[in-house]
Structure formats: C-alpha cells, structure tokens
Amino acid sequence: MSLVSYEFAAFCIALLVVYYLVPGRHQWLILLAASCLFYACGGPVYLLYPLVTTVTTWFLAGRIGRITEKSKAYIKEQNMDREAKKAYNRQIKKRQRRLMVLGLVFNFGILAVLKYTNFVLANVETLFHMAGMEGEMEYADWLLPLGISYYTFQSMGYLIDVYHRKYEPERSPARLALFVSYFPQMTAGPISRFDRLKEELFSEHPFSAAQLKLGAERILWGYFKKLVIADRIGPAASVITASPELYGGPYVLFGMVGHVVELYADFSGGIDIVLGVSQMFGIRLPENFERPFFSKNLAEFWRRWHMSLMQWFREYIFYPVSTSHASRRLSGFCGRVFGKGAANRAPVYLASVTVWLVTGIWHGASWEFVLWGLANCAVLLASQELSGVYRACRKRFAFMNRPGYRYFEAVRTFFVFCILQMFAYYPFPLVFVMMGSMLTGGLIGPAIAADGAAAVGSVAGSGGFFGTLCGPIGLSTADLAVLGFACALMLAVEICGRSVNVREKIGKKPVLIQYLLFFGLFLLVLTTGVYGYGYDVSQFIYNRF
Amino acid sequence: MEELYEILEDIIPDEDYRNSTTLVDDGALTSFELVRLVTQICDTFDVEIPSEKIVPEYFNSAAGMYRLIESLEGEE
Numbered sequence: 306m307s308l309v310s311y312e313f314a315a316f317c318i319a320l321l322v323v324y325y326l327v328p329g330r331h332q333w334l335i336l337l338a339a340s341c342l343f344y345a346c347g348g349p350v351y352l353l354y355p356l357v358t359t360v361t362t363w364f365l366a367g368r369i370g371r372i373t374e375k376s377k378a379y380i381k382e383q384n385m386d387r388e389a390k391k392a393y394n395r396q397i398k399k400r401q402r403r404l405m406v407l408g409l410v411f412n413f414g415i416l417a418v419l420k421y422t423n424f425v426l427a428n429v430e431t432l433f434h435m436a437g438m439e440g441e442m443e444y445a446d447w448l449l450p451l452g453i454s455y456y457t458f459q460s461m462g463y464l465i466d467v468y469h470r471k472y473e474p475e476r477s478p479a480r481l482a483l484f485v486s487y488f489p490q491m492t493a494g495p496i497s498r499f500d501r502l503k504e505e506l507f508s509e510h511p512f513s514a515a516q517l518k519l520g521a522e523r524i525l526w527g528y529f530k531k532l533v534i535a536d537r538i539g540p541a542a543s544v545i546t547a548s549p550e551l552y553g554g555p556y557v558l559f560g561m562v563g564h565v566v567e568l569y570a571d572f573s574g575g576i577d578i579v580l581g582v583s584q585m586f587g588i589r590l591p592e593n594f595e596r597p598f599f600s601k602n603l604a605e606f607w608r609r610w611h612m613s614l615m616q617w618f619r620e621y622i623f624y625p626v627s628t629s630h631a632s633r634r635l636s637g638f639c640g641r642v643f644g645k646g647a648a649n650r651a652p653v654y655l656a657s658v659t660v661w662l663v664t665g666i667w668h669g670a671s672w673e674f675v676l677w678g679l680a681n682c683a684v685l686l687a688s689q690e691l692s693g694v695y696r697a698c699r700k701r702f703a704f705m706n707r708p709g710y711r712y713f714e715a716v717r718t719f720f721v722f723c724i725l726q727m728f729a730y731y732p733f734p735l736v737f738v739m740m741g742s743m744l745t746g747g748l749i750g751p752a753i754a755a756d757g758a759a760a761v762g763s764v765a766g767s768g769g770f771f772g773t774l775c776g777p778i779g780l781s782t783a784d785l786a787v788l789g790f791a792c793a794l795m796l797a798v799e800i801c802g803r804s805v806n807v808r809e810k811i812g813k814k815p816v817l818i819q820y821l822l823f824f825g826l827f828l829l830v831l832t833t834g835v836y837g838y839g840y841d842v843s844q845f846i847y848n849r850f
Numbered sequence: 851m852e853e854l855y856e857i858l859e860d861i862i863p864d865e866d867y868r869n870s871t872t873l874v875d876d877g878a879l880t881s882f883e884l885v886r887l888v889t890q891i892c893d894t895f896d897v898e899i900p901s902e903k904i905v906p907e908y909f910n911s912a913a914g915m916y917r918l919i920e921s922l923e924g925e926e
Contacts, residue, residue, distance in 0.1 A: 391896065624904060627885040649861075
C-alpha cells in the first residue's frame with residue numbers, strides 16, 4: 306500500500322475512527338492489528354519476515370535480560386569485592402555476547418541474503434566470464450519485504466542496547482512486535498530507539514483536534530514535496546543521468562542538481578507523511594532531517610540528513626569499531642611503524658571506512674554505491690585532516706567569520722553532495738568525464754542537437770528558450786515555472802524553519818488565515834501535483850530499503 | 851585525576867586541557883583524538899564507555915571526563 310494512494314487514505318481514516326473509539330489502554334493493540342494488516346497487503350507471506358525478527362529478538366533479548374538479573378542477584382548474594390565482581394561480570398558478558406551475536410548474524414543474515422544474493426551472483430558470474438568460463442547464473446527473484454532494513458536495524462539496535470544494559474528487555478512479545486512493525490515507519494523509517502518510542506506507543510492518547518490538524522498539515526506538506534517537486538523533476542533528471550552519451554554540458558548540471566532535489570523532496574516528503582500520520586495518532590516519531598542544505602560542511606550535512614540511520618551507524622558501528630580490540634591493535638602497530646600521528650588516525654580511518662562501506666552497500670547493492678560511500682568517506686577524512694588549516698584560516702581571515710561566508714559554505718556543501726551523488730548513478734570513470742563535460746561542454750549534447758527539433762515537439766507547451774532546452778527531457782515551460790515556484794516555496798519554509806517552528810507559527814494566526822493557507826496548499830497539490838488517471842505515482846526512493 | 855591528565859598530555863600536549871571547558875567545541879578534540887582518548891581511558895580505568903556518553907557534555911573538559919569515569923566505575 307503506497308503512502309500516496311486512496312487506499313492508504315481510507316485505511317488511515319478508518320483506523321483513526323477505531324483508534325479513538327477504543328479505550329486508551331487498548332490503542333496500542335489496534336495499532337498492532339493495523340500494522341499487521343498494512344504489512345499483509347503486500348501478501349500474507351511477507352508478515353513472516355517481521356514476525357521472525359520479532360520472535361528471535363524478543364527471545365534473545367529476554368535471555369540476555371534474565372542473565373543480567375540473575376548475575377546481579379548472585380553478586381549481591383556473594384558480597385564480592387571489586388576485582389571478583391569484574392571477573393564475574395566479564396564471564397557473564399561473554400555469555401550474553403554470544404546470544405547478541407547470534408541475533409545479529411541471524412537477522413542481518415536474512416537481510417543480506419534477500420538484498421545482496423543477486424549482487425554476489427552477478428560478481429561471481431563476471432569472475433567466471435573473466436576466467437573464460439561460459440554459462441549464465443540463475444538469479445533469485447525474491448521480492449524484498451517492505452521496510453526490511455528499517456525494522457531489522459531498529460530491532461538489532463534494541464538487542465544491542467539490552468546487551469549494553471541501557472534498558473530492560475520488553476517482556477511482552479506483542480508489544481515488541483508493535484515496536485518492530487509500527488506501520489508508518491515501515492515505509493521509510495525513521496529508525497527509532499525502544500526506550501524513546503515505547504513511551505509514545507504504549508501511552509494512552511486521548512483525541513486531540515490540534516494533533517489531528519498538525520498531522521494533516523504535515524502530510525499535505527509531504528504530498529506537496531513528493532507530487533509537485535520530486536515526481537516532476539525526478540523523471541527529467543533520470544532521462545539525463547540514464548543517457549550520459551546524449552546529455553552533456555548544462556544538462557549534466559541540471560541532472561546533478563535535479564537528482565538531489567528529487568532525492569530530498571521525495572525522502573523528506575515521505576518522512577513528513579510518516580511523521581504526520583503518526584502525529585494524528587498522538588505518536589511522535591524522531592525527526593529524520595534538520596535542514597541539511599544549510600550545513601557548513603559534509604560532516605555536518607550527514608548529521609542532519611537521514612539522521613536516525615546515521616545515528617545508528619555512529620552508535621552501533623563507528624564507536625564500537627573505533628574502540629575495538631582490533632582497532633587498538635592496528636593503532637599500536639601503526640604507532641610503532643609510522644609514529645604517533647598514524648596511531649591516532651588508524652582507529653578513526655578503520656571505523657570511517659567500515660561505516661561508509663556499510664552506508665554505501667545499504668543504499669544499493671552495486672559497486673557504484675560502494676564507491677559512492679568511499680567517496681563520501683574520503684571527503685570527510687580529508688576535511689577532518691584539514692580542520693587545523695580551516696581553524697588557522699578563520700583566525701587569519703576575518704571575512705570567514707562573517708554571515709555571508711556561512712551562505713557560501715552552505716552552497717559549497719550542497720554542490721559537494723551533488724557531485725558525490727554522481728558516483729551513485731554514473732559508472733566510476735564516467736563521473737569524471739561528466740564533470741569535465743559539465744565544466745567545458747557546449748550548450749546541448751551533440752545527439753540532442755541533431756534530434757532536438759523532433760524531441761522538442763514531443764512535449765506540449767515546450768516553447769521558448771527554457772522549453773526548447775528542457776523539452777527533450779520531458780519538461781514543458783509550465784513544468785519549469787511550477788518547479789521554480791515550488792522549490793522557492795520549499796526553500797523559504799526551510800529558511801523560516803531555522804528560527805521558528807513554521808507549523809506552530811501558522812497555528813497562532815487567525816483561523817481563517819490558517820484554513821486559507823491549508824486550502825491553498827491543497828489546491829496547489831491538486832492542480833500542480835503529478836498524478837491522475839493513467840499516471841502511476843512513482844514509488845518513494847527510500848521504500849526500496 | 852593525575853592519570854587522566856597523563857593521558858590528555860599524551861594526546862593533546864599543546865592544549866590547556868586542565869582549564870579548558872570547550873575541548874570538543876573548539877576542535878581541540880576531533881574524532882581522531884576522541885577515539886584515542888576513549889580507548890586509553892577504557893584501558894587505564896578498566897571501564898566501558900557507551901557510545902551515547904561520547905558527547906561534548908563529558909568531553910569538553912577534564913572535569914567532565916573524570917565525572918564520567920567516576921559514574922562508570924560506580925556502575926560496575
């Protein structure tokens with residue numbers, strides 16, 4: 306069931322009615338039933354996947370919790386001194402670690418098999434062909450269960466937290482099942498932590514017209530980003546990036562920027578819908594974006610983009626890897642061979658490369674995404690290495706501390722991200738060719754120059770300079786005008802959002818103005834959104850994980 | 851506290867780590883140094899620092915770090 310569908314709207318309305326009619330203490334059960342129903346819409350067999358994850362996580366976390374309880378009671382009973390307590394705790398931790406690792410291997414194993422089998426097979430096939438062996442591999446045609454990455458990461462985060470004794474394990478498998486499968490976040494995240502989400506999920510939520518209104522506003526804003534911006538600019542950008550031989554020069558720039566605008570409008574729009582739906586049920590989910598395009602560097606950008614995933618990587622991969630025994634041994638070795646600087650760097654380099662390899666492969670099972678991850682890692686590490694130079698420059702040059710420079714930094718970060726994204730959709734060597742084409746290429750690609758007249762005619766209303774230029778990629782002058790207005794509106798809201806909460810500010814205006822703004826946005830989506838009979842709303846990009 | 855100063859002297863010898871309260875905010879402790887610092891604190895004091903405790907609140911000053919170490923030792 307797509308977030309942009311009449312079925313989803315009807316599902317939510319019916320659910321809201323039931324949710325607010327039942328006694329508050331049973332509301333979570335309604336959400337659990339709804340989540341199962343939502344998931345079963347793709348086929349009842351797909352319910353098995355989150356069910357298996359829930360059962361294994363519940364069982365193993367429960368076992369780890371019981372070992373903790375027993376060990377605490379034993380220590381108290383034996384009245385151990387500090388050293389004996391430490392030795393005993395180490396033994397207990399070892400037992401618990403085995404259970405945690407079992408859960409991680411099993412659940413990430415399911416994810417890896419479903420998501421990466423074909424990638425591995427394709428590489429094996431290539432190797433066979435390179436060795437001169439004939440034959441074709443038989444590829445798996447499994448469908449990836451909806452949101453498998455999100456619920457796997459979320460439940461494994463829970464298992465690790467229980468192992469680290471951050472909180473008690475959940476006794477009820479049904480309550481854990483709701484945490485794993487809460488339907489709004491199954492589509493695009495965010496990845497929540499159990500100790501924070503459980504308060505929201507299992508509390509009573511009396512009906513609140515204000516929450517309903519705020520939720521509806523956020524959903525509408527999400528639809529605006531998805532239908533008016535992402536689904537309009539996305540296909541045009543894809544035409545360019547899919548045919549690098551046809552589109553050079555300024556088209557590369559348009560494709561590069563368009564792709565990033567689509568990615569942001571699509572993903573953050575999806576998250577707006579998810580958070581808005583959840584808010585209607587009185588449940589607040591963590592934010593996933595914090596105006597990332599206002600970041601002063603790439604490191605800050607990645608702290609403000611897909612925040613819940615990056616936080617997960619930081620907490621469960623970066624710090625554990627950088628402080629692991631292997632990392633310490635590597636640091637010691639580098640210190641002995643290359644000196645103190647290398648000893649300092651080794652753990653961070655090892656952890657950063659690990660995180661970005663995982664980030665890359667998480668975003669897509671292809672070498673392009675692996676390279677995209679490593680390219681991000683290289684820029685981040687270079688930026689880290691140069692941090693001393695930046696600090697010295699800031700002290701030396703006063704203009705670098707002025708507000709105007711802040712805007713330059715934001716624009717620079719935007720283009721650094723745009724360029725790095727090219728690694729995700731162009732094959733590796735081609736990235737540099739296309740960058741060259743962007744900087745030196747002519748106004749339009751040679752093939753377009755030849756076929757331009759015919760192609761231009763294919764899009765209604767594609768007259769004028771911009772229409773002629775954008776006709777071949779499926780955008781009319783009207784489309785360009787809508788895109789320009791919509792992007793400016795999105796930017797204006799983001800700028801306002803730096804100092805005030807825009808929805809709360811609108812909420813303080815007279816009711817008439819509030820409804821006029823709401824209705825205006827609704828009309829905007831209705832009249833300029835890309836949808837309708839015969840048009841298939843494209844899937845959210847981040848639904849694929 | 852002296853053991854902690856020794857670690858800090860080893861990692862950031864040029865910084866005023868005894869008095870500074872902005873070691874992370876000012877960039878004296880970047881992730882390079884922070885990871886090394888955490889590792890050495892864990893080894894020296896025999897504690898485990900959970901990742902959610904690796905935040906400026908604790909690592910901006912030597913006093914904050916010591917407070918964290920004491921709280922972790924108390925949890926053992």
